[in-house]
Amino acid sequence: MKRKITLKHIARELGVSISTVSKALKNSEEIGSDTKEKVQAFAKLYNYKPNNIAISLKNKRTKNIGVIIPDIVHHFFTTVFRGIEKYANAKGYNVIVCVSDESFDKEVINMELLANGSIDGFIMALSSGTQLKNDYNHLKEVTEQGIPLVLFDRVAEDIKCDKVIINDKKGAYNAVTKFIKDGRKRIALITSEDYISVSRERAAGYKEALLDNGIDYNEDLVLKFPSMEINENLIEDFFERETVDAVLSVNEIFAIHSMRYVQSKGLKIPKDISFIGFTDGLLSKYASPGLTAIAQHGEQMGEIAAEILIDKVENDMEEETYVTRVLEPTLIERGSTVN
Amino acid sequence: MKRKITLKHIARELGVSISTVSKALKNSEEIGSDTKEKVQAFAKLYNYKPNNIAISLKNKRTKNIGVIIPDIVHHFFTTVFRGIEKYANAKGYNVIVCVSDESFDKEVINMELLANGSIDGFIMALSSGTQLKNDYNHLKEVTEQGIPLVLFDRVAEDIKCDKVIINDKKGAYNAVTKFIKDGRKRIALITSEDYISVSRERAAGYKEALLDNGIDYNEDLVLKFPSMEINENLIEDFFERETVDAVLSVNEIFAIHSMRYVQSKGLKIPKDISFIGFTDGLLSKYASPGLTAIAQHGEQMGEIAAEILIDKVENDMEEETYVTRVLEPTLIERGSTVN
Numbered sequence: 107m108k109r110k111i112t113l114k115h116i117a118r119e120l121g122v123s124i125s126t127v128s129k130a131l132k133n134s135e136e137i138g139s140d141t142k143e144k145v146q147a148f149a150k151l152y153n154y155k156p157n158n159i160a161i162s163l164k165n166k167r168t169k170n171i172g173v174i175i176p177d178i179v180h181h182f183f184t185t186v187f188r189g190i191e192k193y194a195n196a197k198g199y200n201v202i203v204c205v206s207d208e209s210f211d212k213e214v215i216n217m218e219l220l221a222n223g224s225i226d227g228f229i230m231a232l233s234s235g236t237q238l239k240n241d242y243n244h245l246k247e248v249t250e251q252g253i254p255l256v257l258f259d260r261v262a263e264d265i266k267c268d269k270v271i272i273n274d275k276k277g278a279y280n281a282v283t284k285f286i287k288d289g290r291k292r293i294a295l296i297t298s299e300d301y302i303s304v305s306r307e308r309a310a311g312y313k314e315a316l317l318d319n320g321i322d323y324n325e326d327l328v329l330k331f332p333s334m335e336i337n338e339n340l341i342e343d344f345f346e347r348e349t350v351d352a353v354l355s356v357n358e359i360f361a362i363h364s365m366r367y368v369q370s371k372g373l374k375i376p377k378d379i380s381f382i383g384f385t386d387g388l389l390s391k392y393a394s395p396g397l398t399a400i401a402q403h404g405e406q407m408g409e410i411a412a413e414i415l416i417d418k419v420e421n422d423m424e425e426e427t428y429v430t431r432v433l434e435p436t437l438i439e440r441g442s443t444v445n
Numbered sequence: 446m447k448r449k450i451t452l453k454h455i456a457r458e459l460g461v462s463i464s465t466v467s468k469a470l471k472n473s474e475e476i477g478s479d480t481k482e483k484v485q486a487f488a489k490l491y492n493y494k495p496n497n498i499a500i501s502l503k504n505k506r507t508k509n510i511g512v513i514i515p516d517i518v519h520h521f522f523t524t525v526f527r528g529i530e531k532y533a534n535a536k537g538y539n540v541i542v543c544v545s546d547e548s549f550d551k552e553v554i555n556m557e558l559l560a561n562g563s564i565d566g567f568i569m570a571l572s573s574g575t576q577l578k579n580d581y582n583h584l585k586e587v588t589e590q591g592i593p594l595v596l597f598d599r600v601a602e603d604i605k606c607d608k609v610i611i612n613d614k615k616g617a618y619n620a621v622t623k624f625i626k627d628g629r630k631r632i633a634l635i636t637s638e639d640y641i642s643v644s645r646e647r648a649a650g651y652k653e654a655l656l657d658n659g660i661d662y663n664e665d666l667v668l669k670f671p672s673m674e675i676n677e678n679l680i681e682d683f684f685e686r687e688t689v690d691a692v693l694s695v696n697e698i699f700a701i702h703s704m705r706y707v708q709s710k711g712l713k714i715p716k717d718i719s720f721i722g723f724t725d726g727l728l729s730k731y732a733s734p735g736l737t738a739i740a741q742h743g744e745q746m747g748e749i750a751a752e753i754l755i756d757k758v759e760n761d762m763e764e765e766t767y768v769t770r771v772l773e774p775t776l777i778e779r780g781s782t783v784n
Binding site for chain 1: 509518520523524526527530539540541543546551555558559561701705727728731732733
């Protein structure tokens with residue numbers, strides 16, 4: 107039984123991480139020479155070829171697009187997917203999805219899996235694990251082979267490829283400005299750690315809007331979740347410790363849980379405390395009161411990403427040029443803020 | 446540029462449906478002899494081989510599982526997906542998803558795409574389009590080649606394969622019994638047309654519970670949506686026409702929209718009208734009041750489906766035997782029904 111050897115196999119055989127294998131094969135100085143020798147010898151023995159990806163792709167068009175998203179439960183990613191499908195299907199392309207579960211390793215495995223010749227190009231949002239590791243070798247390998255890649259939402263400066271994002275900073279800035287106009291003084295931010303690119307941008311917009319309006323930035327009013335997983339205890343601790351009259355949340359799940367908690371404590375929304383959350387998914391629409399939301403225009407983002415990708419796939423260009431399309435966020439007002 | 450010819454190509458070239466091509470290649474009597482000759486000649490000319498699917502699969506294990514779901518937005522399908530991933534990943538398998546968008550044609554295209562040798566077996570819920578057409582040739586082609594297939598939730602009697610379902614009839618029966626115990630007299634059912642297998646089962650449970658309790662079955666109290674798409678006008682017409690004091694809905698989206706509508710008309714939930722909905726997704730949990738739900742145990746369903754599939758993949762059995770695992774539904778009580 108002959109199987110193509112992958113980074114995952116090498117990592118498993120040698121008991122090291124996929125990241126280590128990837129770096130060792132590139133002769134990175136971060137990896138000890140012992141490990142490097144071991145990995146390189148193993149790769150040679152089993153005839154590991156990162157390039158067979160590209161060889162198979164050059165020979166034929168598959169009319170398939172590979173999509174890798176961090177999770178399948180957040181409404182935002184599924185609406186982007188719908189946009190991708192809409193455009194791709196209209197152009198005669200099929201779409202295959204893999205889910206990275208916010209894990210670097212799964213992202214790498216998924217990329218290897220899809221890049222076995224069954225797709226013409228990738229559309230991806232980075233996993234939080236990848237953004238935390240700050241290791242993009244698996245993406246560079248693909249782009250260096252000339253396989254088109256479009257990143258959306260969660261992107262990285264270091265990767266040369268096309269990107270579609272929204273102006274996250276401005277979205278947060280506008281939300282905080284609305285709070286201030288509504289007379290709110292103690293405005294909290296509920297976010298994740300800064301390694302997630304969109305959270306970092308939104309935190310920057312939050313801070314800038316405060317400072318522009320003469321309000322001090324107070325770190326105590328910023329609740330940072332260590333990951334994208336909800337943690338009820340952190341919410342409880344935060345609202346027990348701090349008295350706030352407005353909350354900006356980087357996603358709707360964090361916002362909805364916080365709303366539930368303050369309501370259980372007898373606070374009235376929006377009289378005592380207002381909420382605005384990113385995404386504008388189904389939960390925002392059906393929450394009670396409805397959650398005022400910063401719409402990220404996921405479907406449009408997906409359509410644009412697919413358009414850029416298919417254009418690259420169908421037109422071989424001599425010189426590589428990359429675009430970054432920035433969409434404008436929109437504030438959708440609902441009952442969680444005052445009119 | 447040499448490409449493997451697929452049913453889709455043949456259909457497009459000859460301007461007929463994929464279903465027609467599939468039937469014509471099987472010499473079905475439903476297709477006129479002219480069309481059959483044309484399709485068969487074309488397939489021969491371009492060397493169409495349905496069997497090359499199986500050949501490539503027999504030779505090697507890919508350690509990948511292909512999943513095809515009707516849509517990516519319903520919470521139920523994404524929780525099943527999570528269960529599949531959980532079990533499969535623990536066993537060293539990767540999961541690839543395609544979405545049929547409730548379309549027969551897309552389901553066929555996705556199956557052809559995944560069955561090109563990149564997966565070891567399929568886990569699927571049928572699209573509503575496929576259930577409406579009642580055409581399962583694409584599934585039979587796969588199972589006849591010995592490629593393992595597990596259907597979940599939306600299944601079909603005619604297909605010989607492993608299946609994982611919940612007892613939909615009993616779930617509906619229990620919900621209606623609760624309504625009756627709570628003193629409700631005019632109990633509505635909001636569902637889709639009967640060609641969707643789960644809707645048919647749930648409608649049967651609804652009817653049986655009424656009759657067992659001496660309440661006549663009244664067709665006027667059954668609202669049937671033509672598809673799984675929400676239609677606000679049908680909801681409005683229904684509640685304008687009928688006065689009901691309880692509503693069983695086959696999914697949470699229909700239930701939430703109906704709750705919103707009756708609330709906008711000044712009715713109190715659950716005092717004036719109670720609601721129970723299938724699925725128990727995020728929307729049920731966060732609706733106001735929370736929606737009493739019939740939990741379908743999606744994650745468990747996914748884990749069991751993956752377990753059955755991987756077992757088949759890893760153990761070649763002489764005789765083909767198939768199991769149907771039936772999970773028991775659970776009623777999760779929330780504020781939309783009286784205690």
